[in-house]
Amino acid sequence: MNRNARNQNYIAYVEKKSPKAGWFEALFHAFITGAAVCCLGQMFSDIIKAFFPMMDLLTLGGWINIIVIALTIILTGLGLFDRLAKYGGAGTFIPISGFANSIASCAIEYKKEGLVFGIGSKMFFVAGPVLVNGVAYSLVVGIIYFIIGLF
Amino acid sequence: MIKLGEQTYQIEKDISIITGVSLVGRKEGEGPLAGYFDFIEKDDKMGEKTFEKGERQMFLKAISCAIRKSELKKDEIDLYVGGDLMNQLVSSNYTAEELEIPFLGLYNACATMTESLIIGSTFLESGGAKNVICATGSHFSTAERQYRYPLEFGNQRQSYAQWTVTGVGASVISSERRSKIKIKKFTIGKVTDFGICDIANMGAAMAPAAMETLNAFFKDTNTSQKDYDLIATGDLGKLGSDIFKDLMQEKGYDLETNYIDCGHMIYNIDQNTLQGGSGAGCSAVVLNSYILQKLQSKEFKNVLLISTGALMSTTVNQQGDSIPGIAHLVLLEAD
Numbered sequence: 001m002n003r004n005a006r007n008q009n010y011i012a013y014v015e016k017k018s019p020k021a022g023w024f025e026a027l028f029h030a031f032i033t034g035a036a037v038c039c040l041g042q043m044f045s046d047i048i049k050a051f052f053p054m055m056d057l058l059t060l061g062g063w064i065n066i067i068v069i070a071l072t073i074i075l076t077g078l079g080l081f082d083r084l085a086k087y088g089g090a091g092t093f094i095p096i097s098g099f100a101n102s103i104a105s106c107a108i109e110y111k112k113e114g115l116v117f118g119i120g121s122k123m124f125f126v127a128g129p130v131l132v133n134g135v136a137y138s139l140v141v142g143i144i145y146f147i148i149g150l151f
Numbered sequence: 152m153i154k155l156g157e158q159t160y161q162i163e164k165d166i167s168i169i170t171g172v173s174l175v176g177r178k179e180g181e182g183p184l185a186g187y188f189d190f191i192e193k194d195d196k197m198g199e200k201t202f203e204k205g206e207r208q209m210f211l212k213a214i215s216c217a218i219r220k221s222e223l224k225k226d227e228i229d230l231y232v233g234g235d236l237m238n239q240l241v242s243s244n245y246t247a248e249e250l251e252i253p254f255l256g257l258y259n260a261c262a263t264m265t266e267s268l269i270i271g272s273t274f275l276e277s278g279g280a281k282n283v284i285c286a287t288g289s290h291f292s293t294a295e296r297q298y299r300y301p302l303e304f305g306n307q308r309q310s311y312a313q314w315t316v317t318g319v320g321a322s323v324i325s326s327e328r329r330s331k332i333k334i335k336k337f338t339i340g341k342v343t344d345f346g347i348c349d350i351a352n353m354g355a356a357m358a359p360a361a362m363e364t365l366n367a368f369f370k371d372t373n374t375s376q377k378d379y380d381l382i383a384t385g386d387l388g389k390l391g392s393d394i395f396k397d398l399m400q401e402k403g404y405d406l407e408t409n410y411i412d413c414g415h416m417i418y419n420i421d422q423n424t425l426q427g428g429s430g431a432g433c434s435a436v437v438l439n440s441y442i443l444q445k446l447q448s449k450e451f452k453n454v455l456l457i458s459t460g461a462l463m464s465t466t467v468n469q470q471g472d473s474i475p476g477i478a479h480l481v482l483l484e485a486d
Contacts (some may be wrong), residue, residue: 007346007473014347014355019393026307076303085305092305101305107332109301123324126304 026089033088037095041068065096072100077108102126152276155369158337158364158374165274167330168483169213169323171439172217174209176291176317179428182418187440188318189216195292197318203241209319210235214286217321221328222284225252228323229280231265234258235317236289236431238297243286252284261357261386262340262460263287264320264435265479269337275326288319289430298350298465309351312376313388314424316371320435322443332446335453335471336482338371340364344475350468353429354391354414357459360476362398365457368480369404375405375424380451383442385434385458385478386414388426402405413437434458446485453484 041064048055048063055063081101085092092098103123110122124131148149153161173188180191190212197208218225231250234257235242247254259266264287271283294315295302324334343360362386369375376382376399387395392412399406414428417437438456445451459478468474 007344010331010345011347013276013397014352014394017397018352018355018390021307021310072246076305079303082305086307088305089307101303105301105303105305108303111298126300 030085030089030091033084033091034094035091037068037092037097040071041095068096069100071103072097076101076104081105099127099130102130152273155336155366158367159336160227160338162272162276162334163419164276164278164326164327164474166275166324166326166334166441168332168334169325169330170217170220171320171322171443172213172220173440174213174319175217175286175432175436178314178422179316179417180425182422184437184441187444187478189213189440195290196270198248199446202296203237206235206237206290206293207244207245207249207389207469209317210242210286210288210321211249211289213288213319213321214246214250214284215372217284217286217323218339221323221324221325222262223282223323223328225250226298228252228282230255230258230271230274230283231286232266232270232274232283233265233286233321234431235287236260236297242288242290242293257287259291259429259458259477259479260460260462261429261433262458262477262479263431264270264385264438265337265456265458265481268322268324268481269339269479270336271324272334275324278288278326280326280478282323284321284323284326286321286479287318287431287435289315289317289432291315292316298463300446309349309426311390311426312351313353313386313414313426313429314418315430316386316414316428316433316436318432318436320432320437322439322444331449331486332443333484333486334481335484336372337347337369337404338364338368338480340367340478340480342475342477345375345475346469346473348468348473350463350465351473352390353386353461353474354388354426355394356461356474357478358394358398359385359459360392360478361385361395361459362367362402363457364478364480365399366404368455368482375407376409379453379455380407380409381442381445382410382452383434383437383454383456384410384412384414385456385460386427386429387412388414388429390426391459395482416441429461431460442483446483449485451485453482456481456483
């Protein structure tokens with residue numbers, strides 16, 4: 001048997017043999033934690049609105065982001081966020097909490113290499129690709145939006 | 152030394168493992184083998200500022216204790232061979248600097264323990280060296296940072312991933328002093344790549360290498376699994392060892408009751424380590440605790456230890472290369 005055929009057989013066999021993540025369970029966990037993060041945001045939103053009824057929605061949204069980011073960073077620093085994320089998966093990763101955690105965890109991890117070459121250069125090790133992709137896809141979507149707007 | 156068949160060598164001198172010391176982290180110390188380990192460290196940093204420095208201290212403590220237990224003086228140890236998982240073998244290099252013993256740094260990923268026993272016994276067999284210390288180890292927190300993500304990063308592991316063992320195993324082997332445990336034969340493995348690219352699935356990447364090596368050993372020595380009390384693979388994990396058993400069955404060897412995998416047995420199921428342990432420390436600590444003690448008590452008369460290594464580099468893996476595996480085998484006998 002040649003090497004390619006052998007490898008393909010083996011990869012197919014490993015694929016079949018490897019345990020699959022229970023996707024229903026994963027979706028359920030993500031739904032619960034994602035919903036919890038959103039409810040938390042809504043709760044802070046309602047509280048702030050009660051104190052500052054004149055605040056416009058944009059400023060309010062900014063404050064909610066700041067609060068969720070701050071909470072995530074505190075939980076990351078206390079070593080609790082990764083446990084939550086292990087349960088929640090996309091539920092904690094997709095909201096802004098995931099982004100905050102990816103930056104805070106890198107900052108903690110690479111602190112030992114110094115402020116400039118540690119934190120400075122490696123803080124966006126995980127978040128960097130997310131930022132680049134975010135900008136690139138927004139550009140594509142923006143162009144499509146522009147073209148549709150022409151008609 | 153006599154060469155048997157294609158890959159196996161038989162040692163002619165009387166080479167003993169005179170002492171073995173195992174040092175593990177807290178998580179391993181909560182596992183089923185806790186009673187066999189010499190040291191269980193509560194602090195993964197060993198009081199140091201970084202995990203890398205902590206790993207070094209673990210090496211130093213395990214090796215110093217092994218030398219002390221062997222009742223040899225430090226200048227009677229001719230050679231220190233071993234390695235770890237860090238780039239440039241930092242943990243071993245810095246330890247060797249501290250020890251002031253001539254040092255050969257080895258890297259075969261998680262197969263480094265048997266590799267160092269092979270190199271060490273070759274030196275003893277040559278007559279040039281009389282006492283050699285072989286030590287390898289790994290550390291969960293330093294390996295995570297080098298190969299994966301920051302520790303506090305919230306991600307979910309694949310269900311087939313493994314957990315790097317925090318621990319160091321050190322053995323003193325000698326042609327001068329005697330003990331009941333002898334190194335008799337070894338098989339040097341070939342680098343084997345069956346095309347697995349998923350860095351989370353190390354068990355599947357290493358299983359073919361383990362199969363090739365064990366198969367070569369059986370052929371070279373004209374023996375089969377029935378002739379050995381225990382056959383232990385290094386760190387295939389639960390999934391990897393199931394694959395390994397299937398591959399061996401295809402070759403006509405039925406591994407059942409006398410087969411264990413060090414990675415699979417080092418943690419309990421409820422310790423959230425998924426498929427079990429991995430890392431250069433995995434087979435090193437199980438050899439220097441469970442296996443040596445069972446050989447000492449003659450519960451096992453002969454043991455095949457096959458340390459398995461995934462020769463994984465994140466750089467070439469991201470460039471699309473698959474993960475080659477390697478496995479070296481050592482036959483230990485109780486006299």
